[in-house]
Amino acid sequence: MSSEHMQIGEVAARTELSLRTIRHYEETGLVTPSARSQGGFRLYTETDVARLMVIRRMKPLGFTLDEMRDLLTATDRLDAPDAPDPAERAQLLERVRGYETAAARKIEDLRRQLARAEDFAATLRARTARTADDA
Template identity: 80%
Template sequence: MSSEHMQIGEVAARTELSLRTIRHYEETGLVIPSARSQGGFRLYTEADVARLMVIRRMKPLGFTLDEMRDLLDITDRLDAAAGDDLPADRREELLERLRDFDRAAKKRVEDLRTQLSRAEEFAAALAARLTRVPAP
């Protein structure tokens, strides 16, 4: 096995994703192991790990599998067309879709901050209430 490749257990440890989750992302086509060992074990590269990290970061923001797939497709196309291989109008279309994801992510982060603030207020109110409970 090449030192460039990792088995799924190492990838799981590095990404903090379960084996089951990684396999699920494979089944849905979000990430495909770059190779297989002679024994049939999935083998992943640093690029596969980076792809899984994108997915892991999108999940808490509530992006769907289809949205994850769309973003990965956009970034794959932009990366593959590094330079001037992509027509300008197609490149701009992909960049605009990427900007849409950026705006959506920022909005979802702000929504999560609001939810967290409300949750912290609630927890503080409960803690304050507990301090006011008379001793038996």
């Protein structure tokens, strides 16, 4: 086994994803191990880890598996050795920009939700402090 390949356990530790989640992403075609050991173990590269990190970052923003696949397909094509022609490149960049815009919008939604949650927690703290003072 080459030192550039990692087994799934190391990838799980590095990405903070469970083995089950990584296998699920493989089953759905989002990430395919770059190789297999002679014993049949999945072997991953830094590129595979980078793909998993993209997925891990998209998930809490509520992107679907299809959206993750679409973004990864677009970025794979942009990074391909046989560069896309200018028209295809422009279309791919527009797709990636669409995800960037969607991510920014989802982040703002999460910030609003977090502010509401913090207000709620502060209300509860104030309430329990008042109750404790009354005792």
